[in-house]
Amino acid sequence: MTLSEIAAWLIENDRYLIMTHRRPDGDTLASAAALALGLKALGKTVYLYPNAEITERFQDIAGPHLMPEGYAFDHVVTVDTASEDMFPAGAEHLAGRVSLSIDHHPSNTQYARLTYVDADCAACSEIIYALLQTLGVAITQEMALALYVALATDTGCFCYANTTAETHRIAAALMETGIDAGEVNRLLFRSKTRARVLLEGLILSSLEFYFDDTVCIVTITQDMLSRTRATDNDTDDIASISSGIDGVRVGITIREIENGACKVSVRTTPDVDANALCARFGGGGHTMAAGCTIIAPIEDVRRNLLDELSKLLT
């Protein structure tokens, strides 16, 4: 499908339900909100699926568009959702019933009747921006704000390697509408909850270094979470703390979860295979970022990981 064909289909039909993914981030929520605003501008009836996991931070953007109870939709459209496994809680019954999937994940499983994937886009919102242009929608400040939030979230504020020249060109166009991008960025990237700051303090004070300081292990116990009153919202991107230290080739974050298990995140430099390490514990991922869940106390998890690492780091 081309973007023009997707646009034609959206103009032809009506009564849309836009669905975001499980554990929704800024890209899926704000892309959905921007698409909803664009379709409304075309006179369509459109709502967002009431994803129960929307965090405080994105309530203002997604909240106004949530579906009222009993909404009779004709078409489900997913944004930034690679597979039906990623459908939000309560939406399992919509598997097999999605009309259109708009996505930037190359792993999209083609579960929808119509699929548009552009894996070169840093954020799904880049596709939504192009789609709104194709639809002839004039980008309002409200749309621009949502699209900017999505773009900034998925690129770590234009910092990650996924950022392209096109990402910057879109950011420029969005800023021309007069949005206060500086304030968006302050909220998204330059402010932390007190719980997060206290948790980071505990983490940074208990870093462990191994193998000539090339391996750094961060341990997050349930006790640390309760002492700092940190919630899941406060642990975003914690895995990058250990891997972001100069000289560290392997950054490991071990987090104590329920039922005597630990969740392990591994980040590596290109010369160490994070996927290979995690695969030995039944997990997996990418070469430089992988994870696994190990049912054992933290001390055992740490020792087992170090044992396996000693074989990998030769």
Added chain:
Amino acid sequence: MTLSEIAAWLIENDRYLIMTHRRPDGDTLASAAALALGLKALGKTVYLYPNAEITERFQDIAGPHLMPEGYAFDHVVTVDTASEDMFPAGAEHLAGRVSLSIDHHPSNTQYARLTYVDADCAACSEIIYALLQTLGVAITQEMALALYVALATDTGCFCYANTTAETHRIAAALMETGIDAGEVNRLLFRSKTRARVLLEGLILSSLEFYFDDTVCIVTITQDMLSRTRATDNDTDDIASISSGIDGVRVGITIREIENGACKVSVRTTPDVDANALCARFGGGGHTMAAGCTIIAPIEDVRRNLLDELSKLLT
């Protein structure tokens, strides 16, 4: 002066010495390097002043252009340097002898014979980019890399409120040359020295909150610096730690320096006047960011600041 007039002057003359400012940041150093590369492309002889304070991080960019001993220059050009007070160590004798000042500080004191200031630019490198275009220089990858480094440094990777649509447009053009912006950003923004991480750990573990948690004080003692082996390079942007915590209106960083004195940085929300607070101790700055030096032990500095704050926060 217009940019065309500056360009004409640069083409007409030769044998330039480009000078960066005291405590040089990425903008002054990389802007200077990009201008040097551009002028070299035009066949000019040009070197950078050997600023003694160039940090490790920017050696690769500025290092190759440093002036050899005994270089007989015709014209001194400063970049990103608002006043002669900002000249680097050893360059005091060049006061009154600068031919051209290219700057984005509105406070530029017009100390040069020719001055070009554009205060709407987030980084001085935005001006250098426009100047190279005006000079008809084809932007090479090496120039693009320097200009990108300068742009990213001064905008906190396109995060601060000074970032404009034009900033993003320039970033897009620079990325089109094929530079690895992701790797630049990883080094500049996503990696920390071990000393910095350990220092942050000590800081975050000893945050003090006052006035219903609206005031947060960070204290950095000489002991903390020596225990973590942190140097000046490791304390960049430390002042934003306390002010970036949700609910904090006044973030204060007290740093013990030599001779029984403390350096104080104050960051505030718009409703509290940082300048007014610092002015009571002989310092100053802006409404939301100011500083002062107080000759007293840390405990006294803290108490005096809290006393004055109790009058301001009413």
